[in-house]
Amino acid sequence: MAVGFENTAGRHNRITTATTTTPLTGTGVLDGVFIPAALTGAVTIYDNLTASAPVVVVLPIGYPAGPSPIGLLMQTGITVVTAAADEVVVIYRD
Numbered sequence: 236m237a238v239g240f241e242n243t244a245g246r247h248n249r250i251t252t253a254t255t256t257t258p259l260t261g262t263g264v265l266d267g268v269f270i271p272a273a274l275t276g277a278v279t280i281y282d283n284l285t286a287s288a289p290v291v292v293v294l295p296i297g298y299p300a301g302p303s304p305i306g307l308l309m310q311t312g313i314t315v316v317t318a319a320a321d322e323v324v325v326i327y328r329d
Contacts, residue, residue: 245328252320255286259313263329265291267304274298276319284312 245266248258253276265280280292291307315325 245326247327248325250315250317250323250325253317255314255316257284257312257314258325259309259327259329260284261312261329263309263313263327265305265307265309265313266326266328267302267306268294268326269302269324270294270298270300271322272300274319274321276317276321278318278321278323279316280325281314281316282307282309282311283314286314286316
């Protein structure tokens with residue numbers, strides 16, 4: 236998936252609803268996110284298996300469409316909370 240940054244042997248998780256999603260359990264790398272259209276609700280990403288601290292990224296309402304490279308080592312897992320039915324593609328490696 237070419238979204239503006241490299242993700243070799245990685246995975247992705249497409250989210251399209253207002254929900255809490257845990258695409259990765261355990262240590263891994265959050266390579267980035269791809270947003271096809273400007274966000275209508277905030278997106279919060281946690282280094283945890285639940286929607287609790289630590290918060291590592293918050294994408295606010297109105298965040299523009301496009302790739303957003305992140306490149307963070309996640310110690311516990313990746314949990315993503317989408318506040319609206321926006322499409323968000325989370326790109327990561329385990």
